[in-house]
Amino acid sequence: MKALKDLMALCGDDPNRDGLQETPLRVLKAFLEYTEGYKEDPKEHLKKTFDVNHQEIVMVKDIEFYSMCEHHFAPFFGVAHVGYIPGSKITGLSKLGRLVEGYAKRFQVQERLTNQIADAIEEILEPQGVMVVIEAKHMCMCGRGIKKTTAQTSTTAVRGLYANDASARLEFLTLLERQSRY
Ligand SMILES: [Zn+2]
Structure with a gap:
């Protein structure tokens, strides 16, 4: 979560502004879905x-x-x-x-x-x-x-x-x- 906030700040946005509050969690969930294949052979x-x-x-x-x-x-x-x-x-x-x-x-x-x-x-x-x-x-x-x-x-x-x-x-x-x- 911290890493994603750092990324947002590096890009020039304010990670604490309203619209970005829930974003790190959403991104995390999305990535877990993109990489679901690791759970299986x-x-x-x-x-x-x-x-x-x-x-x-x-x-x-x-x-x-x-x-x-x-x-x-x-x-x-x-x-x-x-x-x-x-x-x-x-x-x-x-x-x-x-x-x-x-x-x-x-x-x-x-x-x-x-x-x-x-x-x-x-x-x-x-x-x-x-x-x-x-x-x-x-x-x-x-x-x-x-x-x-x-x-x-x-x-x-x-x-x-x-x-x-x-x-x-x-x-x-x-x-x-x-x-x-x-
Ligand atoms: Zn590429």
């Missing part, structure tokens, strides 16, 4: 698996997430697209959303977030391949520094057959670009 979500004979891609796209840039404590947010080609195990589709959420709700960088999602799926589901694409907007680029409000950052992580198979990557990207018809 997101990999655990994947451990509920099913034996289904499915040898082609399983993909969930447009998984919304909201994360916190560890360099500026500024939000970055966007969508994650997660696809894998199963080995012998598949997991529930909603678990992929929980996995993204669990790693997003931390102090993060987009690159690590992308890789953590791919690594968790590779480790727990032992798929033939996994591919993750994240598209995000970073408030630390929009509101400060170079102020590029339209810039979007894309990152990918590939594991297994996606590393060597250009046609598998193309299939993923084709599904990603395809507009849904429902």
Whole structure:
């Protein structure tokens, strides 16, 4: 609390004025929510698996997430697209959303977030391949520094057959670009 009041004063405001009285507590609560992922091991979500004979891609796209840039404590947010080609195990589709959420709700960088999602799926589901694409907007680029409000950052992580198979990557990207018809 003291630290937040010091920050307000450093910025040039009076931390004791009326409108800022409750702010430190609100900020604290908000940060506890932004970082809820530390309370869990997101990999655990994947451990509920099913034996289904499915040898082609399983993909969930447009998984919304909201994360916190560890360099500026500024939000970055966007969508994650997660696809894998199963080995012998598949997991529930909603678990992929929980996995993204669990790693997003931390102090993060987009690159690590992308890789953590791919690594968790590779480790727990032992798929033939996994591919993750994240598209995000970073408030630390929009509101400060170079102020590029339209810039979007894309990152990918590939594991297994996606590393060597250009046609598998193309299939993923084709599904990603395809507009849904429902
Ligand atoms: Zn940043």
